[in-house]
Amino acid sequence: MFGLKQPKPAGSGPSGSNPFDSDDDTLKPSNRINPEPSLAAKNLSLNSFDDDDCDEKRFTTSSKPSLDLDAKSRYRNGFRDSGGVENQSVQELESYAVYKSQETTKAVQGCLKVAQGIRSDATRTLVMLNEQGEKITRTHHKTVDIDHDLKTSWKTRSITGPVITKVGESPKRRVNHLETREKLGLNHLPRPQSRTHEPLPESANAYQKLEMEKAKQDDGLADLSDLLSELKNMAVDMGTEIERQNNGLDHLQDDVDELNFRVKQSNQRARRLLRK
Template identity: 45%
Template structure:
């Protein structure tokens, strides 16, 4: 009359071994990962090429700046040469003013400070080296080895899978980095040459300034002497007349 209901059987629990045997769900497929790796490699290649392009632009601007500095140095040299030529003409004028002193007043000698020797001679070796380097760059001799090396590296077939594409991008990156290193080396050399050129020009400007100051002082002295002689001629015109008559009577 009174009975007991049978309990439903409890399902057996999964063991740890059975849990491990269940394959994990993959979040992305293998082709997607390969495509992502290729895209990342191409982006890195583009970034390196952009850096190389910027560096080459800076090198071009630096080359123009260096040429401008060289032209400026040559202009300073020519201007200093003109100042030295002016000193020669000034010496002749001072000599004439000194000779006139015996007629109207006491003899006069100009007060000279430092000797004006003009600019220092330009080193022909550097100019020859510069022209030789420019000729080599125009002929492309400096980059001949690099071009051959690049041609050898690019002599590959089309990549067949993602790994080959990634390796090809790595080769392109290495080549671009080599070129970037070469450009940076050129920029370093240009910066050093600019510093040396500026040092030479600063020294040349100092020497030129000293010579100009000396010329200015001597010109002022010659002007004072000429003004004094003119005033004496106006005050004593008979002295000039006597000198003229004496010259005419001299056989």
Template identity: 50%
Template sequence: SSLPPTPVLPPSPGKSRRPATSPHPRRAPPLLSGKMPVSSVAKPLSSKPNPFDSDSDSEFTSRRARASSSNSVDPGANGRYKNGFRDSGGFDNQSVQELEGYVAHKAEEVTQKVNVCLRLAENIKEDATNTMIALHKQGQQMNRTHETAANIDQDLSRSETLLGSLGGFFSKTWKPKKTRQIKGPAVISRDDPFKRRANHLEQREKLGLSSSPVGKSDPQKYSDPTNAMEKVQVEKDKQDNALSDLSDVLGQLKGMALDMGSEIDRQNKAMDGLQDDVEELNSRVKGANQRARRLLGK
């Protein structure tokens, strides 16, 4: 037989139903302290600049970008600068920035031309140095030649004395014909400016030391310009230094030219004296040869 259904009793009015409890009891929240809790996850830095900070990184970067953009030269600007803005309406139709860029471009061109002049002057100085050394060696060789001629005069005088003593008892005494005295080379003072300068340059050449370029003795360091007008000022400073170096090189070239001119005059006079001594020795040698042939003919 079937059992009757179990009746559902309603809850009593004085008691409330308890919810089902979890097997894991919940932890009580921590007590509040004086310190704020620190999150373990770091928040990403905001990319927005601080509106109250005038020296923020983004503003500094933007200023650097504006400065670099003001220094950068448009590739097509050089063409406009060279033709003087004839294709773009002339100078009157240009902006202040374009005109400042034009002035900076022209200042840079002048600096390059001054540097070219300085390099040419230094090349001329190097050639003048080599010429001075060669001229000094030529003068030394001429001096040695003249000393050799003076030694020949001494040997020839002894030979003439022997030739005069030879011959018969009744023969006529022979005497060489001397029209002038052999002077020999002129003595050069040690304080001669050309000799001192040439000796110094020759010693440097033997040591393998080139002549020190004046324009490169103390290279200047210039600050990086931030705009066109600062670039013009930097170029003016470069031009002043290059022109000062050029003036020094030209002054040295002038001194070297004067020294070489005086040395050439001295060598011309020495050449005249050497030629006169050689002609006198030649005449005496001919007379001595004639005396020797006469003695052999007897």
């Protein structure tokens, strides 16, 4: 079998050296091919970074590189480590202006989220206050019913006229959470409008990006102003409800004291009847 493979290299030297020469020849192309995948991998890795740069170019002008960590660190400290703002190029200052505008937009959106959370808490508090007021009202009506039962059971009136009187409001039935929110008008609270802005092209300059960020900031501040107005009205409603409940609790305390006195009288009558 070895004799069949040797005639293939024609014009070669002795058979002893041919295998090594052929091996060298076969190894040389492999040596040339081996670096190529690494170069391709490097190109792929570079391309992947280039793609990331393309994504980040939305935050900068099309003529300058994307914001990297070094650039952001310079922007955060106001170029204190690189000679100050006055020693920066025009392109660098444009990128810095876009960066600061984006940071302002994020701050406005953060304030808007905080205000939305406060409104959610205020809504739950207002619902709880309303339900508490209904419980106070039902308790008051229950004391009136107990007083009526006491007078009916003994068929007599030792005290001229009922002292416990019903409040002006009619008895309220138990309402669920959704009905309470509907009654308070909390189901129709205006929500911040989701305004959509057309994305800027990749060739947009710094001025266009600044105008886009300015529009986002104006929308966020408008929504924040509406939320603050709602919170103010809800705070007024809470104060009114708490004041009403305080007055109701004062009347309820008087009714409970009177009911306690009448129950004691009823017990005394029962003991006298048992003695007879």
